[in-house]
Amino acid sequence: QVDGLATANGGFRVSAGHKTLACDYLALAAGGHSTRLAATMGVKLPLWVDCNMLTVTEPGPRVIDKVLTHIGGTMSLKQHSNGTVLIGGGWQGRGKFSQQTREIDPVAWVQNVGLGASIVPGLRGLRVNRAWAGYEAVTKDALPMLGRMPGIENAFVAAGARGGFHMGPAQGFVLSELILE
Known part of the structure; x- marks a missing residue:
């Protein structure tokens, strides 16, 4: 983990634990x-840090050929070449960046996945492979x-x-x- 950055001799010093690296850029x-x-x-x-949730479905038939998003930014749907669908859109999980804690908010998660299925009915019936909460600086x-x-x-x-x-x-x-x- 990088601990600090500093200018030095026309370049930079990057401190990471007990190591210091030098670089020009x-x-x-x-x-x-x-x-x-x-x-x-x-x-x-x-910047501030959000704790966003993401969901990946099992592979399914092609139902989305573009990235779909909502103008208000509360929905993002992407289908990968293997058929899995990524459902996101900035729905907030629970967590504190300063403590490196993060978890799914079950109520918001159900709403997020439900909104995705209402926009693209072809998602109904697909099982969830995994879901997680992660940090995003905004x-x-x-x-x-x-x-x-x-x-x-x-x-x-x-x-x-x-x-x-x-x-x-x-x-x-x-x-x-x-x-x-």
């Missing part, structure tokens, strides 16, 4: 830990914080986009392009 993409780590370099990132406007870290040369940040579980790879690609410019 820094990419901060640590989800809910991004705020704490940026603060070790004197940068305030306006900005006030739910748009990604993606680019140069304010006031620090060669430091970059990717954090805070609603839907980050699936947006992470795209953010990583954009971040790598920015670093290589």
Whole structure:
């Protein structure tokens, strides 16, 4: 686990336990830990952490060929190539990021899965493979914080986009392009 970040000799020092790593460029993409780590370099990132729930169904016939979302952001449905369906949309589980506790909220979970089945009736009858609660760092406007870290040369940040579980790879690609410019 990374404990701290610092500028040093025109580059950066990354502290992780008893180890210190040196680098010329820094990419901060640590989800809910991004705020704490940026603060070790004197940068305030306006993020908060949600405890979102996600559900994966058993494989089923193709019923969704696009990512479906609700304009209010309370539903997200994606069907993978293996037929499983990911049901999410920012429904909150129970947990405290500071204590690293997280669990499903059974009432909200039933509502979330029920809403998904009402939008796509083809989901009815599919069994649930697994469900979990996980953390997602979010900005006030739910748009990604993606680019140069304010006031620090060669430091970059990717954090805070609603839907980050699936947006992470795209953010990583954009971040790598920015670093290589």
